[in-house]
Amino acid sequence: MPHSPGDLGDPRNLAEKYASYFPIGAAVDSQSYMTHAALLKTHFNSVTAENEMKFESLQRTEGSFSYDAADRIVNFAVASGMKIRGHALVWHSQNPAWLFSNGSGGTVSKQTLLARMNSHISNVMRHFRGKVYAWDVVNEAMMEDGTYRTGNLAEGQKSRWHEIIGESYIAEAFKAAHAADPDAKLFYNDFYNYIPAKQQGIYNMLKGLLAQGVPVHGVGLQAHFNVEPSTVTTNQAYYQHVANLEEAIKLYSSLGLEVQVTELDISLYIPGMTYNQSTFYTAATFTDDLKAKQAARYREFFELFREYRTVITGVTFWGIADDNTWLSEFSSGRKDFPLLFDVNHDPKPAYDAVVGF
Ligand code: G3I
Numbered sequence: 001m002p003h004s005p006g007d008l009g010d011p012r013n014l015a016e017k018y019a020s021y022f023p024i025g026a027a028v029d030s031q032s033y034m035t036h037a038a039l040l041k042t043h044f045n046s047v048t049a050e051n052e053m054k055f056e057s058l059q060r061t062e063g064s065f066s067y068d069a070a071d072r073i074v075n076f077a078v079a080s081g082m083k084i085r086g087h088a089l090v091w092h093s094q095n096p097a098w099l100f101s102n103g104s105g106g107t108v109s110k111q112t113l114l115a116r117m118n119s120h121i122s123n124v125m126r127h128f129r130g131k132v133y134a135w136d137v138v139n140e141a142m143m144e145d146g147t148y149r150t151g152n153l154a155e156g157q158k159s160r161w162h163e164i165i166g167e168s169y170i171a172e173a174f175k176a177a178h179a180a181d182p183d184a185k186l187f188y189n190d191f192y193n194y195i196p197a198k199q200q201g202i203y204n205m206l207k208g209l210l211a212q213g214v215p216v217h218g219v220g221l222q223a224h225f226n227v228e229p230s231t232v233t234t235n236q237a238y239y240q241h242v243a244n245l246e247e248a249i250k251l252y253s254s255l256g257l258e259v260q261v262t263e264l265d266i267s268l269y270i271p272g273m274t275y276n277q278s279t280f281y282t283a284a285t286f287t288d289d290l291k292a293k294q295a296a297r298y299r300e301f302f303e304l305f306r307e308y309r310t311v312i313t314g315v316t317f318w319g320i321a322d323d324n325t326w327l328s329e330f331s332s333g334r335k336d337f338p339l340l341f342d343v344n345h346d347p348k349p350a351y352d353a354v355v356g357f
Contacts, residue, residue: 014043014340017355021309023083025316027263029324030069033076036320039345046083048262048316049073050326053086054094058124062098062116065123074131085262085316086132088139088189089121090173092149092159100160113164118176125180134314136189136220136262137177138170144192144236146201170205171214178215189220189262192236194244203251210255218258221248224318225266225301227294232272242300249304253311261305263318265338266297266350267327280334283343295353298340302354321345 015024025046033040033047040047051057052070059065077084099116102108108116125135141159143149151163161169170188177186188206192198202219209216223245230237249259268281268290281290305312319325323343327336337343340351 014351014355015045018315021306022260022312023314025083025085025314026320027087027316027318028073028320030072032320032324033073036324036345037076039320039341040082041080043341044082044317044320046085046314046316047073047077048085048087050087050318051094053124053128054088054091055099055120056094056096059120060096062096063119065127067127070128074128078131083134083314084128084132085260085314086125086128086135086184087262088136089124089177090117090137090161090169091139092161093140093156095160100164107164110165113161114169114172117161117165117169117173121173121176122180125177125184129181129184132184134185134187134218134260135177135181137186137216138173139189140191141170141188142190142198142201142205144195144198146197146204148205171209171212174209174214174216185217185258186215187218187220187258187260187262188216189222191222191224191263192239193221193248194241195236195239196244196247199244199248199251202248203255206252206255206257210257216257218260218313219252220260220262221245222263222318223261223265223301224263225297226270227266227268227290227297228270230270230272235272237271242304245301246304246308249308249311253308257311258313259308259311260314260316261312262314262316264301264315265318265325265327266294266301267336267338268294269334269336275334277333280332281337282335283337286337288349291349294337295349298350299353299357303357322348 018024023046024044026044027048027050029050100108141149148167149159151158229240252259319339321341322337322339327338342348
């Protein structure tokens with residue numbers, strides 16, 4: 001049956017189709033909540049700000065909070081009756097330089113950094129209280145081998161939170177978040193959950209936090225997938241099989257935690273393979289076969305999500321349509337087509353695969 005994304009009454013719209021399973025979300029940015037408003041209002045009932053609620057966006061200068069960009073997205077979502085996930089309070093990336101500095105060329109003390117973390121969490125969560133129902137409190141604290149992300153890593157990869165405070169920064173962040181908004185659902189969010197060592201490391205960490213009485217309510221699975229797993233045994237995506245993700249869902253939910261898919265997309269590129277300018281995908285080389293393959297991959301993951309609907313309380317895509325995705329934001333010119341709607345905002349075979357069963 002032909003359908004158009006603008007058909008407000010279309011019973012096959014995504015969020016309506018999934019109403020008895022879980023909310024369907026999309027990451028939006030300062031532009032896309034307007035440029036993609038028709039798709040958003042038709043197919044999604046939850047939003048996450050892609051960058052606008054990150055530390056450097058909200059507190060670029062110490063003590064001076066800038067909520068305007070995030071508030072515009074929140075106001076849109078509230079007016080459209082959509083849920084809002086907050087992303088992300090404590091992360092190793094996208095932080096302002098002052099945060100880890102003592103102001104005279106050295107590193108901030110542990111005590112001061114804890115105070116800064118508390119102040120940020122408290123100010124931000126109180127600001128959005130009653131509107132943002134769930135927060136990614138700590139993002140990406142674990143490594144692929146199941147050890148903590150520490151300060152002994154390359155720039156861009158290392159965690160200065162861990163370096164300065166130690167692993168207790170995680171528990172302290174959740175405690176501060178619960179104090180700031182006792183009604184908010186508090187999530188630990190991370191990627192590569194399909195890697196057995198990493199999923200076990202996350203499980204052990206969460207189990208330890210819960211045993212100490214730390215208020216953690218759920219786990220976010222980022223779910224940045226590829227059209228097929230890697231065949232390279234040393235590549236992270238070698239483990240990118242549905243059965244491995246299922247193990248993560250089982251493990252985390254066995255702790256009594258909710259699970260949310262927080263950043264879903266399916267890239268056309270296969271990790272471990274080499275691409276260059278001539279093999280980068282374009283609208284012309286994104287063939288029907290490849291569209292069908294991507295659709296089948298989406299379908300198998302949604303089969304899994306539906307099977308675990310009693311523990312999965314949300315599925316959010318990391319974007320809305322293929323004309324605006326972080327995967328294409330490369331100066332290399334490498335375009336990707338990872339979402340359910342194409343560059344013209346029309347539904348792709350992947351969309352049909354997800355709503356058509
Ligand atoms: O805002 C500036 C703009 O002023 C400047 O002109 C432009 C030039 O490069 O950069 C803009 O900032 C970019 C920002 O996105 C907003 O577009 C940053 O360079 C860019 O690094 C940043 O990328 C974001 C990335 O997180 C940063 O790590 C992506 O949009 C965002 O999708 C991505 O999201 C992350 C999640 O938060 C956590 N999980 C992984 C996920 C994908 O990497």
